[in-house]
Amino acid sequence: MFAIPFLDLPSLGSAVGSVRLPGSKSISNRVLLLAALSQGTTLVQDLLASDDTRVMLDALRQLGCGVEEDGTQARIVGLGGCLPQSPARLFLGNAGTAMRPLTAALALLGGEYELGGIARMHERPIGDLVDALRQLGCHIDYLGQDGYPPLRIAQADGVPALSLAGPIRVRGDVSSQFLTALLMALPLVATAQEVVIEVVGELISKPYIHITLELLARFGIAVRHEHWQRFIIPAGSRYQSPGTIHVEADASSASYFIAAGAIAGVAPGVKVLGVGLDSIQGDIRFVEAARLMGAQISGGPNWLQIERGSWPLKAIDLDCNHIPDAAMTLAVMALYADGTTTLRNIASWRVKETDRIAAMATELRKLGATVEEGMDFIRVTPPSAPADWRAATIHTYDDHRVAMCFSLAAFNPAGLPVRIEDPKCVAKTFPDYFEALFSVVQTAPHTIPVICLDGPTASGKGTVAAALAQTLGYAFLDSGALYRITALAAIRAGLALEASAEAEIAALVRHLDIRFEAEQVWLNGENITTAIRTEEAGMNASRVSGLPAVRTALVALQHSFRCLPGLVADGRDMGTIIFPQAPLKIFLTASAEARAQRRYQQLIAKGDSANMSALLADLQERDARDMSRSVAPLRPAQDALLLDSTHCTAHEAVQQVLAWWQQRQPFVPSTQG
Ligand SMILES: Nc1ncnc2c1ncn2[C@@H]1O[C@H](COP(=O)(O)OP(=O)(O)O)[C@@H](O)[C@H]1O
Numbered sequence: 001m002f003a004i005p006f007l008d009l010p011s012l013g014s015a016v017g018s019v020r021l022p023g024s025k026s027i028s029n030r031v032l033l034l035a036a037l038s039q040g041t042t043l044v045q046d047l048l049a050s051d052d053t054r055v056m057l058d059a060l061r062q063l064g065c066g067v068e069e070d071g072t073q074a075r076i077v078g079l080g081g082c083l084p085q086s087p088a089r090l091f092l093g094n095a096g097t098a099m100r101p102l103t104a105a106l107a108l109l110g111g112e113y114e115l116g117g118i119a120r121m122h123e124r125p126i127g128d129l130v131d132a133l134r135q136l137g138c139h140i141d142y143l144g145q146d147g148y149p150p151l152r153i154a155q156a157d158g159v160p161a162l163s164l165a166g167p168i169r170v171r172g173d174v175s176s177q178f179l180t181a182l183l184m185a186l187p188l189v190a191t192a193q194e195v196v197i198e199v200v201g202e203l204i205s206k207p208y209i210h211i212t213l214e215l216l217a218r219f220g221i222a223v224r225h226e227h228w229q230r231f232i233i234p235a236g237s238r239y240q241s242p243g244t245i246h247v248e249a250d251a252s253s254a255s256y257f258i259a260a261g262a263i264a265g266v267a268p269g270v271k272v273l274g275v276g277l278d279s280i281q282g283d284i285r286f287v288e289a290a291r292l293m294g295a296q297i298s299g300g301p302n303w304l305q306i307e308r309g310s311w312p313l314k315a316i317d318l319d320c321n322h323i324p325d326a327a328m329t330l331a332v333m334a335l336y337a338d339g340t341t342t343l344r345n346i347a348s349w350r351v352k353e354t355d356r357i358a359a360m361a362t363e364l365r366k367l368g369a370t371v372e373e374g375m376d377f378i379r380v381t382p383p384s385a386p387a388d389w390r391a392a393t394i395h396t397y398d399d400h401r402v403a404m405c406f407s408l409a410a411f412n413p414a415g416l417p418v419r420i421e422d423p424k425c426v427a428k429t430f431p432d433y434f435e436a437l438f439s440v441v442q443t444a445p446h447t448i449p450v451i452c453l454d455g456p457t458a459s460g461k462g463t464v465a466a467a468l469a470q471t472l473g474y475a476f477l478d479s480g481a482l483y484r485i486t487a488l489a490a491i492r493a494g495l496a497l498e499a500s501a502e503a504e505i506a507a508l509v510r511h512l513d514i515r516f517e518a519e520q521v522w523l524n525g526e527n528i529t530t531a532i533r534t535e536e537a538g539m540n541a542s543r544v545s546g547l548p549a550v551r552t553a554l555v556a557l558q559h560s561f562r563c564l565p566g567l568v569a570d571g572r573d574m575g576t577i578i579f580p581q582a583p584l585k586i587f588l589t590a591s592a593e594a595r596a597q598r599r600y601q602q603l604i605a606k607g608d609s610a611n612m613s614a615l616l617a618d619l620q621e622r623d624a625r626d627m628s629r630s631v632a633p634l635r636p637a638q639d640a641l642l643l644d645s646t647h648c649t650a651h652e653a654v655q656q657v658l659a660w661w662q663q664r665q666p667f668v669p670s671t672q673g
């Protein structure tokens, strides 16, 4: 996951390869609650690991359910008719799929609870559900603003007598989650008599109700419905665990990869695993919408395969009531269409994680699109020519879907990068979304940005480069480590570190199995992190690095570090030889005395003994050798910026490089806060 302030996506090339998607959020949280309400133990497989499932699992634990987690599996011991632990105060983040159903279930189980979440959760309406529960006789109070969480369920003495005889009315045109909440809670009280729910107004998001009904059936509750307006929960209902249940991959998450295939898929295209054409999720019908826009899609029970069909994509005018979440992806696909696309009947966007109609309109405009928005529609006209696209900083409103769908703008024909603010917001449903995207994107190496930091020993290259890579979410190449490893391997093979053994050392390099993992370095399965960090190892590295054939043998390995979304490379010849086209090159120096002092402190801190004057002499000898060798000598690239760190801290050096990097970016700053 990219837990950084912003993620810069370079211009993306073609899309090909396969991707396995995480479990659906809607299914995960429904299954968890149903398992908790059931008699028996349920093994839930392929559960989504995300913020929203986390709050649900924590809440269930607090309520007294047995919860054991193991990777993407959870074992839930249901309450099976016992009362939940009370009183309890539940923090439900921004998870509507936890807040609504838990409110209904706890109101019908009895006890005293407070349910709240983050600030945005307290702006998301719940009044229609509370009204329906109050109509039954439940005692629920608002702790803040009327109609919104946080709530208190005040039934310490048990559930009052409920009026179950007449139909329970709930509005269906605000959020289908209210109906889902009632459908999952009312079987708890449909024991002696059947319970009927009547939807007031047109039911939106029927596909989510379809998921609810399918899952209820898996847990032993067969709900009948009449035209999606009247739902009948039979008398004698009783939740029974199905034993093991598998969570389908999220069909809404599939939409980004379907779109990537439609926009940039080359043969054999993008393969999506974990969800297929027979999915119980309504958002699978995104496939039809993508086909209307020109995508070529085939699929089976648990997979989809997508390639580009018509190009440019075809503009559409579509009622999106049946695919509210995935339709956001259509709004970004519209940027690649041959005309104006209109997405209708999407009023529910206004009350999701953020006001999604406003958010999409604002951000699409930043990219150069012309956008008209209404209470329940959005109309997108793409930039008329590549030159009309803009490099935008996309504000993501703590909304995972905004972050994910706007990543598709990086396929733009203008070759512009896209900045995604707060990329970790994807954790709500798809923590490794960007990693998954990068795994199916082929991008010409020269379009992947590289920041080069070259300079003499102990100038701070490694420290600054690692911090930059961390801040930008880029890969990190410590090229000096490769020379250190080579020297170590050569010594172990009994080779002299000189020209006479040049060919043999170069041959050795081709068979090294090197692995960098966190801060550790592995050679042929052995952890050699400490062994290569001694002063002697540095000197030996300097010796092998003077051998031209060894340098050549290491070139391909160094190039292989250049991967999406970018690379920070530290060494001696990063800017001059290895990445000569890099968009930013820094030559980092410091006085020899300052550097010797730093190395001294570094060694003392490690518990090694050190002598200042010997260190200074060694360092000067190494500088001289690195600068005077015939191949790739240490020197600044012509277009490198010089940074003397003698009198600044490592943090200041990092900030300076970041400032230079920002100055070279084409982004228009975000206007949202
Ligand atoms: N600007 C700086 N000011 C003070 N100390 C620094 C600075 N840059 C790096 N250091 C410290 O100097 C030591 C050597 O830095 P390092 O990054 O290993 O250098 P290099 O990779 O250039 O050999 C480290 O202990 C680091 O924390």
Ligand SMILES: Nc1ccn([C@H]2C[C@H](O)[C@@H](COP(=O)(O)OP(=O)(O)O)O2)c(=O)n1
Pocket: 456, 457, 458, 459, 462, 479, 480, 481, 483, 484, 538, 541, 542, 545, 546, 570, 571, 572, 573, 574, 622, 626
């Ligand atoms: N790109 C590079 C990186 C390192 N080297 C050589 C020259 C250096 O003295 C050694 C060790 O490099 P390293 O960056 O690990 O050393 P310091 O951390 O700067 O002391 O390797 C090189 O020739 N080219």
